[in-house]
Amino acid sequence: MSDAKAPLPQTAAIGSSSTPSEAAAGAILTIDLGAIRENYRRLKARLNGVRCAGVLKADGYGLGAAQVASALAKEGCDIFFVALLGEGIALRKAIGSGSDIFVLNGLPPGSEPEAVAAGLCPVINSAAQLKAWRETARGMGKSLPAAIQVDSGMARLGMAPAEVEAVAGEAGAFDGIDIRFVMSHLARADEPRQGANEQQRLEFDRLRKMLPAAPASLANSSGIFLGPAWHYDLVRPGAALYGVNPTPHQPNPMRPVIRLQAKVAQTREVGAGAGIGYGHSHNADGPLSLATISLGYGDGWHRRAASAAWFEGTRLPFIGRVSMDSIILDISALPAGRLSEGDLVELIGPSQSVDDAAGHAGTIGYEILTSLGSRFHRRYIGI
Template structure:
């Protein structure tokens, strides 16, 4: 991405193809690319020389795959993973030739020519996908790159052990395939005490010995913290890059990568007994001062997510239900007149993290990040 395009993307986000300026948006999402770069450096330091990819699926966990890829490339990252072919095609257009882009879910039947044209590497998860890519290589009259994924005990993606064993005895099974990596995925890496981690590691070692010799990749974000025996030749962090805690059993070793601030749309004073919001689920037990902010579940803010905003270190609790486009705050703890229309209050930032917000919603930081909506103005810093 050239500098002019990068600067344009720091100023606007697109809604239906139309730019949204900071002045026009109801909330501001600040993405700290400098923090993402530092998180990559911290993970690299733990890997002690092992190569480190960047996982950019779901548009860089909702933060902008192109912008994140550009930032990580400045740290020497030249391998990226996306989930879907469409994501890979879009990322290739954004970042140009050079870095390897692997498609984790593999290629839908019939889409192999599109992947080839975009210079993408499929992650082959089944004998069907293998056969199709082998045929594409034959038609192209050259070897084509791919990763081979095996299911070591998650039952999600990857070749089943029986498939691997069958392929091991099949002559020419990998003809035309340049196997870049053999990989698998850990199901319980964020629970280091679980025996399932070691069971999966051992099964992975068993299965990959039956496949063409190639560098191995097993560790996701949390897997990096399980120790060197899980690192192999390539680690694939995702959420940790974006500030989600990869060690939920311990303090977060990553820097926060986002801040979300919403604008105050209106303030008011109400008397005791006044019903607040849909269904009057809250009724004032005393005179209150309220502020309505321009953010709601239409922006991906879960109705059960963090139940307060913050302003100058003061907690402002939600009152009433979260609406599609707005949330009502009790601002009685602030001096009268201190908060007015257009002022910003913090939803995610120094006062409450992505993981804090997720805890209130009974979910995980991954879901909070990937739910953040398109109506925000997105401000990129530190790239």
């Protein structure tokens, strides 16, 4: 039986009226929330009781922050991280109270009242953000929660060492602020033999000792696999929850989470010399059987990602250029008539992982996930 004729799992509502129906969509993205829960359990099993948050930035790495948060909450997760204030506000509306939501990029100037109203915790990355949050707390006459991030060697976000020293010597710098965590971020955690990881850990220890005592957090997904010395009081996995391999060049310890399948829009036979796709970037050497699928760079499948699709275990290479809404496949390896209009071919799934697809595109699994567009019909399973 072909994929197209297999029974489909029940679809969960995702709260978006713009999500196309299965019949209307050109491709189907299946998201296994049960696999996300299993990945969370696998990570927690490595932590010896250390708390484990869930990173839901970029709408849960493109898979639906509200749905992922609901799944993780069933595993006891009650701390979430997003990147932007708008993401935090949307997540709070979706999941209600009862969980802490931290905003990794901090708050834009003047947006502090919105964060308070939504019950969000900023990650304070600078002395200016610290002052603004302190003044907000003073104006409201109450203590406000926050995390303090220090730059231990990535030069991206967080207070630089000189800034940490300055605020540490400032009387009343943290008045009215309930410091939930002091945190930093690892730059090379996916390279376990790099000395930079130990250097950052030592610098993190040095900087946090200057600040008020608070629980500490350093490890991201890959950082969890560096060992207990990097775990501290809270770890913050993101990509590993979604099935991306946190230990590159080793077997993936996580379960795959997504399956992406595209519909066949048309099949055809061409003869020798036929030009195929934009720019005739391929010319047939002999007779070929082709199929055009309803997926392209308009759906987030990168134009440079020359690769293949799969049907019943058979590899069907891309041929010609990726278009905005379509890709041409060479289906000559299949029996004549085996693939028909409306059948589904697999782009990501058992035959080709997220990391495989990323490798073909010259990128990383994170970018593949967060690029997946809104034109897919989304199915949630394992609820």
